[in-house]
Amino acid sequence: MYWVTPRHLAGDDGVLAEQIGSSLTGLGWHMWPTSRDTLLYVSPDGLCGAEWVLAAYPFELGGLPVAWQLSARPDADSVMTSWNAYFTAGIPYEALADLLVAVDTREAPDIGYEGPETVLNALGAQGWVRDLDSPHTTAMDPGFSATFSLGLQPPLVQDADPRPGLMGWQAWTEPVLGAPYLWCAGFSAGVPHDLVAAFASSLASPAVVSRRTLPKDAEGRLMVVRRS
Secondary structure, eight states: OEEEEOGGGSOOTTOHHHHHHHHHHHTTOEEEEOTTSOEEEEOTTSSEEEEEOGGGOOOEETTEEEEEEEEEOSSTTOSSOSEEEEEETTSOHHHHHHHHHHHHTOSOTTOOOOOTHHHHHHHHHTTOEEOSSOTTTEEEOTTSOEEEEEEEOOTTOOOSOOOTTOEEEEEEEOSSTTSOOSEEEEEOTTSOHHHHHHHHHHHTOOSOEEESSOOGGGTTTOEEEEEO
16 A cells, blocks of 8 residues: 555546545435446436446547536426536546535535636646636646646536637646646536535645555646555
């Protein structure tokens, strides 16, 4: 067992489905297997859903297949979701779990009042630095291996607002310049900024995390605090 930092380079230890499934069950979300070989979790109030979609292979972010899809809707009878967020395998499960707690504790998960600065301030509080060319939309970790940026929604990222040119948050980690991404995350334009900030703050946390296996491309950039 390794206790390592920074969190954004730690990977998911190959247990992303199990860890997030346990977190959702602990929050009281109900789970159903679907005909697409996915696992769908629904919040007790019926407003939020989280689905393990890796088996269905819906699409890719940064060349990696999406593993979890998170969504919210305005009321339990609504067919249309207000927003969606997508996460590939390899993402640190602690950050996604903290986001789910933030979503679960919100009375109206589809409504937000904060602006983009909320996300950038959350990252700055953890030591991340703003991009000199795009200080109002982009921040990076001090080692320049991870980026959080507000930009055009990638193709296939769905939002209740159908207009083209919508801006949504994206995050990714590239352990070594030119190497494949370790993980990617995409948030549609309608995701409240304070929820994105909850994910960003957890992702950038300097607290050590435990792993049994370490991502190969990140081994040289991970600090192993202790091992057993």
